Amino acid sequence: MDDYMPSTTLFVLLLPFLAALFAPALTRLFRHNAAWLLAIVPVVIFWHFATFLPEISKGEVVTGGYQWIPAFRVNFSWFVDGLSLTFALLISGIGVLIVLYSGGYLKGHEHLGRFFSFILMFMGSMLGLVVSDSFLMFFVFWELTSITSFLLIGFDHKREASRRAALQALVVTGGGGLFLLAGLLMIWNVTGISEMSLLLRSQGVLADSPFYLAIFVLVLGGAFTKSAQFPLHFWLPNAMEAPTPVSAYLHSATMVKAGVYLLMRLNPVLGDTAAWETVLPVFGGATLIVGTLLAIRQTDLKLMLAYTTVSSLGLLVMLTGFGHPKAVEAAVLYLVAHSMFKGALFMVAGGIDHEAGSRDITKLGGLMSAMPITFAAAFASAFSMAGLPPFFGFLAKEEIYAGLWQPGAWPLLLTLVAIVGNGLMFVIGFAVALKPFLGEKPAGLREAHDGLVLLWLGPAVLAVASLLTAVFSSVTHRLISIPMATAVEGAPVSVYISLIPHIGMALLLSGITIVFGIVAYRNLERLRSAMAATLTAIGWGPDQGFDQFIRGIVRVSFAVTRIVQNGRMETYMKATFVLLIVAILVPMILFDELPAMPQWPQDVSLYELAIMAIAAVGLVAVIFARDRLTAIVSLGIQGFAVALLFMLFGAPDLSFTQFMVETLSVVILALAMTRLRLTPTDHRPIGKRLFDVTISVVGAGAFLLLLLKVIQLPFDLTLPEFFTNYSMSIAYGRNIVNVILVDFRGTDTWGEIAVVMVAGLAILSLIRISTRRPWPSIATNDPNDEERR
């Protein structure tokens, strides 16, 4: 634990947010060329984290931070090990390419500056997420990625589909975030640890805890929503409404891997249990198969890639949960390979769309000669995606099979799942990389070319990176794979797979996958129509389910609101008083705290009796008053009598205030009543009257009992003594009541006057509504109405 350059790291973490602030101004100055300037930010981040490589590859970790809320032991602290570092390098490295690519892709867009701002904010959030040490910081960044993702998906906010997709992504991932928060709080409670680095050293504490299952489910709730696991995968393909740089960056290379990151991060403490090793492969495997099958059905390049992203995430989850060190290594290699080839392929798809004006695979063709660089990058990336040498994807694929091929029926099943999934991904990879470029050029396709350097630089660099990392595999493993796999496994592992094939089971399984892939590729059209027919036959998917869910929530809340807030004063009053009575009487009776029968006081003087009689007469007059004005004035009589009593018993301030309040309430009530034009007589049927009488009698009785009980308790003199002694010496005032109000409890009064003012505003607007015009038609939020519209 050394504080290696803490301030620089803090600066680097804040840098993207600072850059986001200036991005719009820079874009106004330099238009799309601002991309070159803004790309310096991720370059700096990449370089900063790259300086950690030697240290991390030696198995050390870099930590640092500041105290944030020391009272709660909450720190702003970071922690970089192999896992965090790989993610940080991917985020910043691909970030450079994405920022450049955005400049080309959205060249001339009126809100390009805003787009840069959002994408930089996202970069900062994602970076913060992967290096966070304290749980709170981790959660805040986790939610920030959801929010920036919402902004980016909804970037084209004038389109209904974009808005829906953005909202859907936010609801699903934000909802998952709440699960995660609950999970982290439970971990905090169970272990007393609030930092990742310390948690990782607490081997076995969580796994043995009786709350393990709850924590497990909550953490999965966060990870599965973020990483789009079946059946919560539907938001990810919908998120393709975002501009392509967003799809390439957030929804394939980085953000969606946050869930996988979480699982990998917690694998040493949560893993190695039956639940972990069953649930993860089951959901991961299902996601893998469902994702590839749905990808086959698509004809839109971006959607095909999006569904294979879903399946790749499934594969990663399956490998992480498989529970064999080799599988963990495979997950690590595949994660890196996927970020490279999928980012590149998305950028290729966007480039084709940008240049040729279509993303539909059935309408594209013959672009090879027009876009040679793009084609080369796509072809190389497809090789990596299909797991063919000499690209990094090959290493990952070999390791997957080496990891999964273990004795037993369960590994065999998972191996089959992996073969089918990989074979179908092979098909999609080559469909995306070959179909638009080969064959006849369809009529009506726009004249295309490689275009701006900004557009093809990203995919080209990533394709070359896929090649170089594989060729120099020993360097890659030393710097990236081994430290990361060690961090995920929680124990030292060694990775030595290289491009030189080992004759063995893994190679054979790879061969089977390739054969399966080639056969499927030749029958792609037939497979697609078969899938389409199947999906039509099923007719329902989680995407519709989401809509039904949201509609259901609206319906339920509407129904509840109609009961609870039905707009009748009568209901509100009854509910309030009945609950009050329950709150007073039930504890009193349950805990046997009823007051003793009070003694009749002996020394009541005549004038005290007279005043009480006036109060009683006032009340009786209220009940039997013929019209409302009489009732209001009679209520005032009762109030004045009470004020007199206060005066007699030595509370002049209270009495004074009571007089004024009574006067004003009589005036205001009288004014209000005359405006309401209520019928002067009471039309309630006898049953209702009896019910109301019962409520008032019981309520009064409850209050009587409460007051009797209170005065029968021994009187605690601490506070009165304190105020009497210190009112003059501390607060320089003789009137204790006033000193309490404005000095000792000043903050309370401050809150109260704020309430008085806001209540005044509310009443004022209510009065205005009813005088100026007839009731405006207020939106009822009735879901039935909305459907009719």
Place this chain on the structure above:
Amino acid sequence: MRTLIFRTVAPYLSSLMVLFSVFVLLRGHNEPGGGFIGGLIAASAFAIYGIACGVSPVRRAMYFHPMALSAAGLLMGSVAGLLSIFAGVPFMTGLWVTVPFFTEELKLSTVLLFDIGVYFVVVGAISSIALALEEREVE
């Protein structure tokens, strides 16, 4: 309600009540009184004036919208609390200064400012409600 006597007396009565309310407000720290009760007295003064002579003379007399007075009061109360920042003490700690005032010594404090804030909040909120309710007779 608008009898000649009432209409003639109301302006004097209201002025006296407002004066009295200020008196009550200022004596509050040592004798019965204070911002809240003072505010109530002033609000009833305006209510009486409104009932007797109609709402528009009251609005003219108050000059500011009563809700604005209320907001100003809340601002005063908040400033009184925040002034303690400069003294480096917790929020809402009372600070006192003694100023020579002719032959007497005048004790000013953030507590007094706060109490005046309470006074304005109450005057503003109550009289805006009362005036809005009285307004119907004019329209």
